[in-house]
Amino acid sequence: MDQKELVQLIREVTIRALANNQTTLEVPIAVSNRHIHLSKEHVERLFGRNYQLNKWKDLSQPGQFASKETVTLIGPKGKLEKVRVLGPARGDTQIEISLFDGYTLGITPPIRDSGDIDGTPSVNIQGPRGQLKVDQGLICAARHIHMNPDDATRFQVTNGQRVQVKVTGQRGVIFENVLIRVSPKYKLEMHIDVDEANAAQIKNGQWGVLIP
């Protein structure tokens, strides 16, 4: 094999590798505004005894819903009003805000995966029937993709893996460290917060391309 043939071979291998890299694996993107998941106990302390959250509308993830109820978050510098309560009630109360919201409150939320709230900041929560201070639970949710096992097979990714997602447009961005969350209960969707949506000028329902 002479140099010319070798160069040709390297070219072909490279082109194939690039083409392989460019297989499009598209994911719909949803923008999460600030919201709160409440424990049953906290629902009762904020809304009254034996209170049940009232469904306002279904969310894309099966079983999850936005309730009609809202609360006010109170921090040392300011408050955030009409923060939507998501249902159903969970084991632990978790409050998800953007870094920008953190400036308003005067509390910097750490970037955390949902459910990982150990040692996160406390915040005051005001409801129509009571106020309480959670010991912890204030986070800025790490960008993530919900998918079911079939999606995971198709995308060749596993639960807990971090991937890149590319979003095109005038404010194009490649998001790194996007967490893959796999469960039979999940529907394929990437969740980002309002800061991330604005940075990439993303509207709800836009698609991104997953880069494993």
Place this chain on the structure above:
Amino acid sequence: MDQKELVQLIREVTIRALANNQTTLEVPIAVSNRHIHLSKEHVERLFGRNYQLNKWKDLSQPGQFASKETVTLIGPKGKLEKVRVLGPARGDTQIEISLFDGYTLGITPPIRDSGDIDGTPSVNIQGPRGQLKVDQGLICAARHIHMNPDDATRFQVTNGQRVQVKVTGQRGVIFENVLIRVSPKYKLEMHIDVDEANAAQIKNGQWGVLIP
């Protein structure tokens, strides 16, 4: 050359290509909060006849300064108070806000390169001595890098080119379509807005890596 030797050669070529790709071209990043550049005429209409802006502090770009003066922007949905006036006065008034600020005002600013304001939205501006409505000038500034011609040579880029900039960390992001602005007056610095800074959890003075 047998297959084993060929594989070895391809491996070496690939490693060299990757190494070449990883040459680090670092750029310091500054976060621009909402601000306004005023024409001389508008300075007088908002602050009074023959008024001169008072320097509060120098900005990183030579000759540019943050003035002591602020104005209020008024939109159909809300207002933004204490918006910093940058000096010196310019030919045309230009107002730079984030997309998030746009929601507050109720006006969506287009993503534009600084100076490119034809057909952009109008907004009401309130100063201590007067109020005015600009015909146009409200933008969300496109992410860009200021540099002098020596930097441009070193980075192998030209004025007007768009590049990628990679920022590492928990919220790592690769910003695409970053405009290169070359002038002997400029000091090397990438400018992003507050939404972009939050999306990538960037603090003023952090560095990004330019990918030509």
